[in-house]
Amino acid sequence: MSGIFAFLAVGYLGWRLIRRAPRNRATRVRHFHGGQTSIARDHARGEAGEALTRAELRRVLTSLCGNDFYLHDGAVLLNHAPGTAYPTAEIDHLAVTPFGLFVIETKNWSGYIEPGADASELVRVGPGGKRESRKSPLAQNRSKVALLNAKLPKVWTIEGLGVFSAPDCVLHPDLPPTLIHINELSHCLRLRRHEFRLSGQKPINVSTAWKAIMLNASIDANELEEHYKRVRVIPQVVARNAV
Structure with a gap:
C-alpha cells in the first residue's frame, strides 16, 4: 500500500512540474510583450495628442485666416544635420500663416507640469505626487526654429x-508663455495675429513660405520611416519624449 502512495505522490509532483513550466514561460512572454505593449501604448497616446492639436490648430487657423494658411497633415522632417548619424529632426506640426510660422511640439502629458532644474527641463507631477524630469518641448524645438531662422528670410516671424x-x-x-494648454491655443494665435497687424509688417505669402521650407525639409513617407527607425534605437529617449 505504501508503494502505491509513493507512486501516486511522485506522479502528482511530476504533473505539478509539467503544469508549472509552460505557465512560467507564458509569464515571461507576457512580461516581454508587456514592455513592447507599453511602448506601443505610449506611442499611440502621443499620436492621439497630436491628432487633437492638429484638429484644434486647423479650427483656430480657419477662424483667423480663412483658407490663407497651410498646416501639413502629419509630421515634417527637417534636414538639420546632413551627413551625420541623425540627420533629420521631426516637427509635430508646422503651421504657415500670413502672420508667422509656428513650430509646434505636442505633449499628451497628464498631471501637473512644473519648471525643471533649467530651461531645458520640465517636471511632471503624476498621481500620488510622483515626480518625473522630462525634456521641455521648447528645448526639443530650439534647433528646429534656429535652422528655419537661418534658412528663411529674416523678416518672417518664426516661433516655437x-x-x-x-x-x-x-x-x-x-512656465514660459510659449508652453500652453490646447485650450489656450486659440487665444495664443489670436494674440500673435493681433501683434503682427500692429507691427505693420508685410504678410507672409503662405505658398512661397511652404516652398522655401521644403528646400530644407521633407514630408516623404519613406524618409519619415527611416527617421523613426533611427530614433527607435534609443528606446529610453523615445519613452521619455514620445508623449
Whole structure:
C-alpha cells in the first residue's frame, strides 16, 4: 500500500512540474510583450495628442485666416544635420500663416507640469505626487526654429510652441508663455495675429513660405520611416519624449 502512495505522490509532483513550466514561460512572454505593449501604448497616446492639436490648430487657423494658411497633415522632417548619424529632426506640426510660422511640439502629458532644474527641463507631477524630469518641448524645438531662422528670410516671424493636449494636464504659472494648454491655443494665435497687424509688417505669402521650407525639409513617407527607425534605437529617449 505504501508503494502505491509513493507512486501516486511522485506522479502528482511530476504533473505539478509539467503544469508549472509552460505557465512560467507564458509569464515571461507576457512580461516581454508587456514592455513592447507599453511602448506601443505610449506611442499611440502621443499620436492621439497630436491628432487633437492638429484638429484644434486647423479650427483656430480657419477662424483667423480663412483658407490663407497651410498646416501639413502629419509630421515634417527637417534636414538639420546632413551627413551625420541623425540627420533629420521631426516637427509635430508646422503651421504657415500670413502672420508667422509656428513650430509646434505636442505633449499628451497628464498631471501637473512644473519648471525643471533649467530651461531645458520640465517636471511632471503624476498621481500620488510622483515626480518625473522630462525634456521641455521648447528645448526639443530650439534647433528646429534656429535652422528655419537661418534658412528663411529674416523678416518672417518664426516661433516655437509647446502644446499640452491632455484634458487633465495643469500648467504651473511660472512656465514660459510659449508652453500652453490646447485650450489656450486659440487665444495664443489670436494674440500673435493681433501683434503682427500692429507691427505693420508685410504678410507672409503662405505658398512661397511652404516652398522655401521644403528646400530644407521633407514630408516623404519613406524618409519619415527611416527617421523613426533611427530614433527607435534609443528606446529610453523615445519613452521619455514620445508623449
